[in-house]
Amino acid sequence: MAIIPLERKPLTLAERTYIPQILGGLKTTLARLLKPTETLEYPEQRPAIPSGYRGVPTLVRDPNGREKCVSCQLCEFVCPPKAIRITPGSIPVDAPTAHVEKAPQAFDIDMLRCIYCGLCQEVCPEEAIFLQAQYSMSGYTREEMVNHKDRLYELGGTLPDQHHKWDKKLAAEKHGNAH
Amino acid sequence: MSDFFFQLHPVIQGLIKGLAVIAVIFPIAGICSMAERKVSAWIQGRPGPNRAIPFWFAWVPVLGPFLQRLGIFHVMADGGKMLFKEDSLPGHVNKFYFILAPIVAMMPALTTVTAVPFGAYFDPAGRTIPLGLAPVDVGLLAVFAVSSLGVYSLILAGWASNSKYPFLGGVRASAQLISYELSLTLSVIPVFLWINAPGTEGTMSLARAVEFQSQPGFLGGTWFIFLMPVSALVFLISLFAETNRLPFDMAEGEADLVGGFHTEYGAFKWGLFFVAEYSHMLIGSGIFTLLFLGGWNPLPWLSLGQFAALLHVAHLPLAVGVLSIVIFLGKVLAMIFFFMWVRWTVPRFRYDQVMKLGWQKLLPLAIANLLFYAIAIAVIQK
Numbered sequence: 001m002a003i004i005p006l007e008r009k010p011l012t013l014a015e016r017t018y019i020p021q022i023l024g025g026l027k028t029t030l031a032r033l034l035k036p037t038e039t040l041e042y043p044e045q046r047p048a049i050p051s052g053y054r055g056v057p058t059l060v061r062d063p064n065g066r067e068k069c070v071s072c073q074l075c076e077f078v079c080p081p082k083a084i085r086i087t088p089g090s091i092p093v094d095a096p097t098a099h100v101e102k103a104p105q106a107f108d109i110d111m112l113r114c115i116y117c118g119l120c121q122e123v124c125p126e127e128a129i130f131l132q133a134q135y136s137m138s139g140y141t142r143e144e145m146v147n148h149k150d151r152l153y154e155l156g157g158t159l160p161d162q163h164h165k166w167d168k169k170l171a172a173e174k175h176g177n178a179h
Numbered sequence: 180m181s182d183f184f185f186q187l188h189p190v191i192q193g194l195i196k197g198l199a200v201i202a203v204i205f206p207i208a209g210i211c212s213m214a215e216r217k218v219s220a221w222i223q224g225r226p227g228p229n230r231a232i233p234f235w236f237a238w239v240p241v242l243g244p245f246l247q248r249l250g251i252f253h254v255m256a257d258g259g260k261m262l263f264k265e266d267s268l269p270g271h272v273n274k275f276y277f278i279l280a281p282i283v284a285m286m287p288a289l290t291t292v293t294a295v296p297f298g299a300y301f302d303p304a305g306r307t308i309p310l311g312l313a314p315v316d317v318g319l320l321a322v323f324a325v326s327s328l329g330v331y332s333l334i335l336a337g338w339a340s341n342s343k344y345p346f347l348g349g350v351r352a353s354a355q356l357i358s359y360e361l362s363l364t365l366s367v368i369p370v371f372l373w374i375n376a377p378g379t380e381g382t383m384s385l386a387r388a389v390e391f392q393s394q395p396g397f398l399g400g401t402w403f404i405f406l407m408p409v410s411a412l413v414f415l416i417s418l419f420a421e422t423n424r425l426p427f428d429m430a431e432g433e434a435d436l437v438g439g440f441h442t443e444y445g446a447f448k449w450g451l452f453f454v455a456e457y458s459h460m461l462i463g464s465g466i467f468t469l470l471f472l473g474g475w476n477p478l479p480w481l482s483l484g485q486f487a488a489l490l491h492v493a494h495l496p497l498a499v500g501v502l503s504i505v506i507f508l509g510k511v512l513a514m515i516f517f518f519m520w521v522r523w524t525v526p527r528f529r530y531d532q533v534m535k536l537g538w539q540k541l542l543p544l545a546i547a548n549l550l551f552y553a554i555a556i557a558v559i560q561k
Contacts, residue, residue, distance in 0.1 A: 019412075025524040029222050033520075038224040 054118045054131040057109055058156030059149070062164070066097050067153065068128035071104040075120035075129055083113035084120060099170045107149040111137050127163075130156065196312055200292055208457035211515055213254045218519040228253040261450040269340075269443050276339035281444070281451035284332035287325045288458035294321040295465050296386040298475055298504035299483060300496040307393075307484075309386035310500055318384040319371070322466060323364055326421075329459065330356040333440045336452070340443040348439030351429040351530060355420055358537035359427075363417035365545035366410045369552035370403055370470055376560050385466065389474030393482035400480035404471040409548045411471040413541055418463045420537065423456065424518050426525040429533055464514030465507070472510055475503035 014020050040047055049055070062068050071088035089105025091098050120129050134155060139145045147155070184192065213228070220227030231252040236243050246252065268274060296311035315321055330353050337349015374391050375381050392402050404411040420427040429439075436442070441452050468474060476482045483503050484493065492498040528536065 022521075022525055026520060029520060029524045032224060033218070033221045035224070037221070037226045039226055041226065 049133040049135070053133055053135070054116050056111065056134040056137060056147070056155060057114065057116075057120055057129055057131050057152075058134075059107060059129055059152040060127075060156040060159040061153065063158060063160055063162070064164075064167075065158070066100070066166075067103055068126050068159070069104050069107065070100060070102045070126055070128070071107075072102075072125065074123045074125065078119045078123045080117060080119065081113040081115050083110045083115075084108070085110070097166065099173070100166050104149060107152060109147045109152065111145045111147060112142060126165075127159065127161065130159070132156065193312070197293075200312060201289070204289075204292065204458060204461065205454065207461060207512075208454045209254050209258060211457045211460070212257065212453065213250050214515070215519055216253075217250060218516065219523060222520075222523040231256050258450075261447055264446045266446040266448065271341050272443060273339040273341060276335050277443075278448070280332050280336035280339060281448045281455075283335060284329065284455035285451050285458075287327075287329040287332075288455040288462070290325045291322045291462050292458075294318055294325075294385070295462060296389070296469070296474075297465065297507050298500050299386070299389070300500040300503065301484065301487075301493060302496070307386075307390055309389075310504065311386070314384075314386065316382055316384050318382070318386070319367065319388075319466070319470075320383050322385075322462070323360075326459065326462070327356070327360055329455070332452075332455070336444065337440040340440075342443055344437045345440050345442045348429075348436045348442070351436075352423065352440055355423075355427065355429050355533055355537070358534065359417040359420035359541070362413050362537065362541040362545040363421060365542070365549055366413035366417065367470060368549050369407050369410050369556070372553060372556050373403075373406070385469045385474075388470050389476070392473045393476045393484065395482075397480065400476075400482060402471060402473040402476075402479045405479070407471075407548075407552065409544065410552075411467075413545045413548065414467060414471065416536075416541060418467060419518070419521070420533070422459045422463050422518075424460065425522040426527050427533055428527050429530055460515060460518055461511060464511045464518070467514060468507065468510040472514075474510075475507040477506050 059067065059069055071086050073086050073088065076084045076086045085106075085108045086104050087106040089103055091100055091103050116131065118131050121131050132155065137145065184195075187195075217227040226248075228250040229248045231250070232243065232247040233252065236252070237247070268277070293312040294315055294317075296309040296314070298310035299307050300310065302308050333352040333356070334349050337345045337347075337352070340346065370388060371383060374388055388403075392400065394400060419425075423429070441449055444452065473479060477486045483499070483506070487493040487499045487502060490502075492502065
């Protein structure tokens with residue numbers, strides 16, 4: 001590429017006084033002043049959350065109300081800031097979902113540590129943990145900022161999927177062909 | 180009522196008038212600080228402060244939320260905070276001068292008000308009587324003489340703080356104020372050359388300048404901003420520099436000097452600097468209005484007398500007086516808005532640019548302007 005020397009025109013007298021430029025600037029700022037404001041007045045007006053937003057991590061249930069988490073602890077191990085702490089527990093043998101075998105006894109996510117990376121959601125083999133639309137967390141103490149299991153399910157709600165992976169597995173097992 | 184007032188001792192009369200003017204200037208200065216925040220916000224696309232409201236005022240149906248949106252209660256919260264927070268005195272300062280500086284800042288700001296007329300009425304003989312605290316004939320000279328004392332407060336504050344940034348701010352501010360005072364003074368001389376035609380009584384009175392712009396006829400009713408645009412421009416630019424407003428905000432320079440000359444100040448002492456700055460702005464705008472924008476005449480070529488006659492109130496001195504004050508205050512507040520508008524339009528100059536503009540551009544321009552009008556007026560008035 002050849003270098004093209006551009007001729008820089010000397011400033012005219014009007015330009016050197018800056019007055020036309022300043023008047024132009026005044027026009028711009030006045031137009032801005034008369035326009036409606038851009039601000040979202042937060043507590044009253046909430047932003048529209050786009051789908052796929054990574055808010056507070058939550059636990060979900062399946063359409064039958066079964067908790068999807070089987071406490072495999074993959075999310076606990078993958079969590080970069082070590083925000084997740086799971087105490088695995090077993091499902092009582094007389095429960096209707098006894099064939100799932102395991103469920104978390106305790107599931108705590110420390111929101112003071114969470115970095116909202118979404119790795120827990122990505123790693124979960126059971127589609128049990130999701131980062132959902134809630135973005136505002138506050139509390140007066142450190143303890144209040146730890147989401148316990150019941151709170152996580154309350155925030156998470158139900159995932160309306162129709163996989164019913166464990167029911168199919170149970171049905172296949174009864175036919176004598178588990179895999 | 181008015182008879183009772185005029186029977187009082189002149190000192191008491193003066194005291195009442197002075198207190199009345201202070202009672203107007205202080206709220207205006209307070210509201211200016213809110214207007215500053217609101218105008219800044221609107222220009223930047225924000226709504227600005229609009230939250231504070233006393234809980235009992237929130238019950239007033241329409242007015243309460245409206246005033247809340249306007250941020251009126253933030254003014255009171257700000258003022259209350261400034262009055263009641265701890266007025267700390269740093270250990271390393273020269274205490275006497277440190278406390279003296281904000282007082283010195285307020286004195287010229289309040290003293291210059293006396294020489295500024297802010298309205299007029301017509302006596303039964305048809306003469307125009309200007310309304311003002313002290314109808315002194317030296318008028319503008321008194322204002323310039325006293326307002327230039329304001330620089331001492333900046334120097335005192337910067338020096339007494341015994342700290343680097345305030346000192347630099349004080350040095351900058353003093354150099355800037357002294358530089359632009361020359362152009363400021365030179366730019367208004369043509370106005371008074373034109374007013375003081377040969378054969379008339381010599382005057383520097385601001386009220387006379389307004390009267391001169393309210394004469395009948397095309398030339399008589401022309402405001403000086405049209406007759407002497409260069410004077411008006413030089414005066415306006417120097418006014419921005421003299422009041423330390425952006426783009427000449429060298430004395431504060433938040434980015435490079437923390438807070439400039441008042442870095443070490445807080446609470447009420449800082450508030451005094453703040454009120455003094457707004458008072459300077461008010462008085463500067465007032466003088467610009469009187470000299471170049473026709474004072475209390477509502478429109479060019481429409482004098483207060485004609486306007487009052489149109490409204491059929493010319494025979495009521497009180498109505499004319501109030502009308503003139505409203506028109507004058509309206510123009511002054513429009514000027515204040517212009518100050519704020521420019522603040523968010525023109526970026527701050529570098530210090531060498533400020534000095535170059537002052538000494539190499541404005542001063543020669545003011546001198547050339549003076550020479551041009553001196554010769555032109557000599558030719559016209561013989």
